Amino acid sequence: MSSPVAPQFQPVHIGDAAEPPLAVAPDPASLFARRAARFRDLVPDHPLGPYLAFLGDLAGAQAAVVADLPPPSLPAAEQMERAYEHGMAPIARASVEVDAAMLDTLSRLFDAAAGMDMPEASAAALAGVRAASPDEMRQMIGNVLEDALPAHELAEHVFVAAGLQVHFARLAASLAAERLSSVADGACPACGGPPVASEVVGWSGAHGTRFVSCATCATRWHVVRIKCVACSSTKGIRYSHVEGTADTIKAECCDACGCYLKIFHTATDPKLDPVADDVASAGLDLMVREEGYRRAGFNVFLAGF
Amino acid sequence: MLKEISRRRFLGTGSAALAGTAIGAFGFDGVEDALAASIRPFKLAQTSETRNTCPYCSVGCGIIMYSKGADKAAGKLGTISFIDGDPDHPTNKGTLCPKGSGLLDFVNAETRTKYPMVRKPGSDKWERVTWDYALDRIARLMKDDRDANFIAKNQDGTTVNRWLSTGFLAASATTNETAWMTYKVVRSTGMLVFDNQARV
Numbered sequence: 001m002s003s004p005v006a007p008q009f010q011p012v013h014i015g016d017a018a019e020p021p022l023a024v025a026p027d028p029a030s031l032f033a034r035r036a037a038r039f040r041d042l043v044p045d046h047p048l049g050p051y052l053a054f055l056g057d058l059a060g061a062q063a064a065v066v067a068d069l070p071p072p073s074l075p076a077a078e079q080m081e082r083a084y085e086h087g088m089a090p091i092a093r094a095s096v097e098v099d100a101a102m103l104d105t106l107s108r109l110f111d112a113a114a115g116m117d118m119p120e121a122s123a124a125a126l127a128g129v130r131a132a133s134p135d136e137m138r139q140m141i142g143n144v145l146e147d148a149l150p151a152h153e154l155a156e157h158v159f160v161a162a163g164l165q166v167h168f169a170r171l172a173a174s175l176a177a178e179r180l181s182s183v184a185d186g187a188c189p190a191c192g193g194p195p196v197a198s199e200v201v202g203w204s205g206a207h208g209t210r211f212v213s214c215a216t217c218a219t220r221w222h223v224v225r226i227k228c229v230a231c232s233s234t235k236g237i238r239y240s241h242v243e244g245t246a247d248t249i250k251a252e253c254c255d256a257c258g259c260y261l262k263i264f265h266t267a268t269d270p271k272l273d274p275v276a277d278d279v280a281s282a283g284l285d286l287m288v289r290e291e292g293y294r295r296a297g298f299n300v301f302l303a304g305f
Numbered sequence: 306m307l308k309e310i311s312r313r314r315f316l317g318t319g320s321a322a323l324a325g326t327a328i329g330a331f332g333f334d335g336v337e338d339a340l341a342a343s344i345r346p347f348k349l350a351q352t353s354e355t356r357n358t359c360p361y362c363s364v365g366c367g368i369i370m371y372s373k374g375a376d377k378a379a380g381k382l383g384t385i386s387f388i389d390g391d392p393d394h395p396t397n398k399g400t401l402c403p404k405g406s407g408l409l410d411f412v413n414a415e416t417r418t419k420y421p422m423v424r425k426p427g428s429d430k431w432e433r434v435t436w437d438y439a440l441d442r443i444a445r446l447m448k449d450d451r452d453a454n455f456i457a458k459n460q461d462g463t464t465v466n467r468w469l470s471t472g473f474l475a476a477s478a479t480t481n482e483t484a485w486m487t488y489k490v491v492r493s494t495g496m497l498v499f500d501n502q503a504r505v
Binding site: 015016017018019020047048049050051054118119120121122125151154155158206207208209224225226234237238239240241242243244245247250282283286287288291300301302303304305 | 355
């Protein structure tokens, strides 16, 4: 029987419309635990196995300390408001104060890491940072936040950087992510830092869109796909992956600036972690570098690589 | 542009002498060599992703075409392996209708028209012809038809200049300029039976 009433217009949902937010704040409580698990998953039969196991333990230590730290102090409300309003990074790395919470985070992480199984060189570096005076520690924090890692104390600085990852993830988690705005090509909208890698996500409401992960504060920000994260060129973008392996990890190579950033298809493989899988896929870096591309992503665990 | 934090910057700030990697600094000797050795049997596979517009209708949905095997230097075209809605496109936001979802079969269809073809009167098969032949023939037939059937004035003697015996259907996925040009050319002949993107 046909209805006497005219049919009403109703949109037909033929797919999941993607409306990605500009930025997604990290969840420190799960971030490091998830990363530790991923590092450990990657260990078996991997040429970097021992290093991945070590980083898994370090991420485990990051996860262990994150729970009961004192609240970190954000920059002054007025300064934050100005940053939000004028499209600047509210927790810009240069403007974040070295406060008691930051120093506490670092020392707790170093204490947690002390029980880890590690080579002598690492143990010596860890002993070095545990014994460092507050002034030396401030100096190292300054170096890390300026991306100026001195070669003769590299391991010490990477330990400090691991602590700062915890601190900045907690700072970023307390921001109003919806108020962040794009600050510059390839710069994190929360802390202004460089990216580590990017992901094509499978999140509901943002399916198939690409988010770039910050190497420092783990904020993820949306960048249009098929576009160089470093220089925003859309010409001459190619994707390289290791033949015969899963094509969920690719290097997005840009002929305009000669850089590449890895792109993980987490929609296909949700286990991928921007930091852990970046280290584990270092073989791809070696191969892409042979083709003459330079790495645009920064990962402190691959510093100098 | 993103500040590059590469080996160069790293070396620039390091104290002279040997600059190692974090892996080496942590005392994991040998794993980098193992990594370098492990990639030797492998080579890189190249793929590309290309933005385009779905050619079916006037909605103009964004699509991403995934292809492999293209080699610009050798002038070799790649093969398209997958087509998906463009999640960054403001119109369709990553979605595609059933026709758009079938684009891959449309691109790779064996029956796809790739060059001008003609089925002559009385014939039962299509033959490939040159563009020159096709365009000359279309122009000739249009001219003849227009000459025979053009209506300059209606019964009341009002000038109408219409040509009703031929129609024109133009493509959907065209640019604004193409649509404008098509409209001007076709309407200037007096043709009324006409549709293209410009109507929408």
